[in-house]
Amino acid sequence: MLHYLTLIFCCQLLGEVLVKSTGLPIPGPVVGMAILFAGLLARDAVPDDLSCTADGLIRNMSLLFVPAGVGVMLHAKMIGRDWLPISLSLVLSTALTIVVTAKLLVLLSPATGEAKEDG
Amino acid sequence: MDNLHEVWVYLSTLPLFHLTLTMVAYQIGLFVHRHGKSHPLLNPVLISVIIIVSLLIGTGTSYEQYFEGAQLVHFLLGPATVALAIPLYRQFHRVRRSTAAILVSVIVGGATAAASAVVLASILGASQQALVSIAPKSVTAPVAMGIAHELGGLPSLTAAVVIATGILGAMMGPTLLKRIGITDSAARGFAIGTASHGIGTARAAQENEIAGAFAGLAMGLNALATAILLPLLWRLIVGV
Numbered sequence: 001m002l003h004y005l006t007l008i009f010c011c012q013l014l015g016e017v018l019v020k021s022t023g024l025p026i027p028g029p030v031v032g033m034a035i036l037f038a039g040l041l042a043r044d045a046v047p048d049d050l051s052c053t054a055d056g057l058i059r060n061m062s063l064l065f066v067p068a069g070v071g072v073m074l075h076a077k078m079i080g081r082d083w084l085p086i087s088l089s090l091v092l093s094t095a096l097t098i099v100v101t102a103k104l105l106v107l108l109s110p111a112t113g114e115a116k117e118d119g
Numbered sequence: 120m121d122n123l124h125e126v127w128v129y130l131s132t133l134p135l136f137h138l139t140l141t142m143v144a145y146q147i148g149l150f151v152h153r154h155g156k157s158h159p160l161l162n163p164v165l166i167s168v169i170i171i172v173s174l175l176i177g178t179g180t181s182y183e184q185y186f187e188g189a190q191l192v193h194f195l196l197g198p199a200t201v202a203l204a205i206p207l208y209r210q211f212h213r214v215r216r217s218t219a220a221i222l223v224s225v226i227v228g229g230a231t232a233a234a235s236a237v238v239l240a241s242i243l244g245a246s247q248q249a250l251v252s253i254a255p256k257s258v259t260a261p262v263a264m265g266i267a268h269e270l271g272g273l274p275s276l277t278a279a280v281v282i283a284t285g286i287l288g289a290m291m292g293p294t295l296l297k298r299i300g301i302t303d304s305a306a307r308g309f310a311i312g313t314a315s316h317g318i319g320t321a322r323a324a325q326e327n328e329i330a331g332a333f334a335g336l337a338m339g340l341n342a343l344a345t346a347i348l349l350p351l352l353w354r355l356i357v358g359v
Contacts, residue, residue, distance in 0.1 A: 008198045015201070025346035027261040029200035030339045036204035046205055054202035057195065058331060061321035062164050063145045064196045065285065067189035068260070069168035072282040074175065074182050079279055085243030086253060090280060093236035094287045094314050095295055097257060101228030101337075102301045102310035108220035109306070 004050040008057075011036040131180060137188030144170040159290045164318065200317065203335030206324070210332035213305055221309070225340040226348070228313040232257035232341075233349055252276040254353065255345055256284045259316040262342045270353055281316070288315020289322035304329035312337030 015032030018024065024031065040046055079086055130136045147170060148163030155161040175185055186193070207214070214221065233254045241250055251272035255263035260281045267277035292311040301307055304327055311319040312334030320338050324331030 005198070008201045011204075012197045012201045025262065025265065026339070026342050027200075027259060029197040030259070030342055032197070032201040033204045033207070033335070033339060036201055037207055040204060040208040041211070046208060051205060054205040057199040057202045058206065058321075058324050061196075061199045061317070061324060062289075063142070063167075064192055064199055065164055065282070065318050065321065066141055066145055066167050066171070067186060067193040068196075068278075069164055069282055069286065070171045070175070070185065070189070071182055072279045073168055073172045075275070075279065079276060082240075082245040082249040085240045085245040086249060086280060087283075088243055089236050089239035089245070089253065090256060090284055091287060091291075092239055093232060094257070094284055095291055096235050097228055097232040097314035098288065098292050098295055098310045099299055100231045101224050101313045102296055102306045103299070104227055105217075105220055105224040105306045105309050106301060106303055108223055109217045109303075110220070 001049055001053055004047070004053045007050070008032075008036065008053065011039075127178075131178070131184065134188035134191070137185045138191055139188075140171060140174065140185075141167070141189045141192050144168075159294045162286060162290045164289065165286055196317070200335075203320070203331070203339075206328050206332035207336055210305075210329055213329070214333075214336060217305075221336070221340070224309065225313055225337055226344050228310070228337075229257065229341045229345045230348070230352075232314060233345065248272060249276065251353070253280045255349055256280045257288075257314050257316060257341060258345045259338055259342050262346050266346060266349055269350055282318070285315045285318025288319040292319060292322065293326065305333045308333035309337045313341050316341070 012029050012032035014035055015030070016028030018031050018035075019026065019028045144167035145163060148166035151166050152158075152161045152163045171185070174180075175182070233256075236253050236256055237250050240253055245253075248271070251270045252267050252274075253276075254270070254272070255266040255277060258266070258281070260278055263277050263281045264274040266272075268274045288311055292315065293307070296307050296310065301310070307326065308320075308323040308330030311323045311330075315322075316338045320331065320334035323334035
């Protein structure tokens with residue numbers, strides 16, 4: 001377990017360094033994800049322990065957003081006098097984005113017999 | 120009473136205290152969510168944030184002091200994002216089959232997110248600076264703040280709307296998709312990840328692995344697409 005956690009940290013660190021040195025407009029961890037993904041493709045298998053480590057992190061990912069959420073709510077007054085237009089537009093726009101993206105992907109995806117099996 | 124006060128002063132300086140507070144509040148959030156039949160309004164992140172914020176305000180604790188303990192949890196966000204490579208790899212055959220559909224969907228979805236937020240807020244009378252700050256709201260926080268900064272918005276306001284958008288998407292997404300009849304896990308995850316980045320991805324990963332993989336992919340692609348296209352389009356349309 002520990003050596004796979006180390007591997008994940010190394011991927012993130014490499015990602016951060018790449019972002020810093022190339023000025024890529026994406027965050028280090030996302031680049032780290034791409035690096036690990038490339039590594040898995042090259043190896044063509046996922047070690048069981050790596051799966052376990054990753055699943056543990058991903059299953060509890062919601063918890064990891066709590067400190068950032070607390071920061072935002074403590075500083076909510078910063079949204080200031082525009083809070084009403086901002087809140088309304090966030091709700092409507094988020095809903096619209098979800099509907100448009102899902103409908104479009106379903107519409108454009110090549111028809112497959114197995115699409116329903118996962119629902 | 121004096122003794123109690125001393126204990127409190129001691130506790131409030133311990134990072135372990137605020138770390139534990141974060142974990143316990145989240146467990147309460149999960150408990151309420153489960154016992155409320157997973158009602159979308161009973162989002163565990165939202166519940167734990169409300170509990171913690173009430174306690175911090177009630178005890179006059181600063182965010183800096185809270186974060187001293189909570190940063191240990193916050194820190195794991197990076198490694199968790201890297202870990203999304205594993206579900207993505209396991210679902211790669213599905214991704215490869217619909218590469219074109221994925222690319223078109225993320226670009227149109229990302230554009231919808233930015234354009235609809237700006238147009239709606241503008242109709243409702245938000246200031247120009249607020250508009251720039253909310254345009255990248257669907258993108259993961261560090262990228263969104265960078266875009267807002269580049270276009271003359273307020274990065275701190277952007278951070279706030281990004282988190283709010285994430286929680287909104289995680290709350291509304293599953294129910295909304297069910298209502299419009301989208302049962303395909305890939306499309307569900309992809310839509311939630313495009314609209315509400317990491318917080319949405321965390322929610323989608325709870326549905327199943329396919330949804331989680333496509334949500335993580337959408338989050339990464341939308342960050343890239345929006346970071347490249349939004350500043351270009353903004354300057355073209357608004358001309359600043």
